[in-house]
Amino acid sequence: MSTAIQTFVELRRQLHLIPEPGFQEFKTQRFLLDRIAELPQQRIEVRTWRTGILVKVKGSAPDRVFGYRADMDGLPIEEDTSYEFRSTHPGFMHACGHDMHMAIGLGVLTHFVENEMKDDLVVIFQPAEEGPGGAKPMLESEELRDWMPDQIVALHIAPEYEVGTIATRPGILFANTSELFIDLIGKGGHAAYPHRANDMVVAAAHLLVQLQSIVSRNINPLDSAVVTVGKIEGGTKQNIIAEKARLEGTIRTLSADTMHIVKKRIEALISGTEAAFECKAVIDYGSNYRQVYNDEAITREFMDWLDESASAKLVECPEAMTGEDFGYFLERIPGFMFWLGVDTPFGLHHAKLEPDERAMPVAIDTVTRYIRWKSDQTHSGGESI
């Protein structure tokens, strides 16, 4: 590994030490700002937005602004890797690769600071991707308004692909998402007198099983949807009938219509639970993310370029039911997202996730070469998508 790449690997390890939840990425922001301050400052301008950062690198004869976006937040997971550089924040871990996304962002930024291109570049470090979502408010912010890229790219690590692989597709890449929070409120009581109470642990158990029937019985088998309840809590002690229970989950669909169907069915099942268990239910859909829809022409052009440039092995992949608030960027700015192969047996959001760092030079090289090629193409009078 070259010294320059070793530096970004080391920066990724330092970011891995300090995972923070959405909109609380204070140490992460400080760390990134300090690294950005070490770069030659002549052609860069830095802005902060909440816990996020925007860095503009001025080009020599700008016609357009290219964007690279990296997400910043960690997850509430107790890390269980074999790393020496495990999280120093108990109960939090970079288990979705955002440490790598940010270090790659620093690599892309450094490249364009050291090697001028004609167009401008904005590197966007965005908070709260895992929730409640930083992309939408960031896009509406004054800080980004006059730095809005004309074309944007982002990547996400992919445990299932080998190092050296980049996977993407024109059109929909990631699903529409909606969070799901259901509070059940009944009547608590003594464990020995169930007839005088309305037990919300039992109500939650019934509802949880019924929710599983939505995908299997209400969605066209040729369509795709996910209803996952990732957290359930209820009750206070083993001999007290629970007055309250809470289910927390997420819904994923490949279309807005299917999202509507799933939500209607959840509401119907919840009404049934209220009637059956004589309780009250409150539903909250939390934050919703728009699907990640890759610009078809630009993505196809990138895939052709990648095939020819042999910067990485290209895979045209199927859609995934993951969500990403980068979908909001792609709603406003033409561009695409791709999967970066990091070849590890444990999946995203797993306590043992150890992405292969040899993927980092592949990403920095591909992103910088592609952006430069695209910029040169426009300036040489070539066709501009």
Ligand SMILES: CC(=O)N[C@@H](CCC[C@H](N)C(=O)O)C(=O)O
């Ligand atoms: C890439 C990835 O894993 N993204 C998250 C996005 C979470 C969206 C939202 N908070 C939800 O849970 O619905 C994912 O879980 O796919």
